[in-house]
Amino acid sequence: MGKLIRHVQSLGRAQTLLGVAALLAGGSLWLFDLRPSAHEVAALDSHRMDAVAQLQTRAANQASAAHGADEAGRLVSTIEAAAPKVSPDELAAEMTALARQTGVRRLAIQSGLPGEFHSLSDCPVVLEFQGDLPAVLNFLRQAETGARPARIQGVHLRATDASAAEFEVQASLDFYGAEVP
Secondary structure, X not given: OHHHHXXXXXXXXXXXXXXXXXXXXXXXXXXXXXXXXXXXXXXXHHHHHXXXXXXXXXHHHHHHHHHHHHHHHHHHHHHHHHOOEEOHHHXXXXXXXXXXXXXXXXXXXXXXXXXXXXXXXXXXXXXXXXXXXXXXXHHHHHHHHOOOOEEEEEEEEEEEEOOOOEEEEEEEEXXXXXXXX
């Protein structure tokens, strides 16, 4: 019977050891597996909320940009409707009259515009002409500050007669205008 008691006692110790091992396994599982998973879930949830906030911000920005583009289109249409239309022939006539008035000779106008243009945006034009230095400077000044606003982009002077101070000039100007379809 003593053997039986010792055997029951050893089974009791084994049961206690198994209980402690199960408790340690459960604690380890909680510490090393479940607890980090809860932190990962919280981090993912935080990341998801940030992503949703960014998406909402982008959607608001996109709506604002679309509204701004619509408003800009409406303003451009209003401006183009109000802006005076000018044909390249009218511009050529104005430059020819200015050339006669300032004493410039052999005026040639190169414009890439096939039709009418509004007087509110850039219209590139190349003018080639001849004249003495005062006439050239007067012509360029009046072309830039005249009735049709312009900006001189570049001027190339080449002396043709040094004694008479005669020059051949090639001037690039941007008149304000845009092609009308």
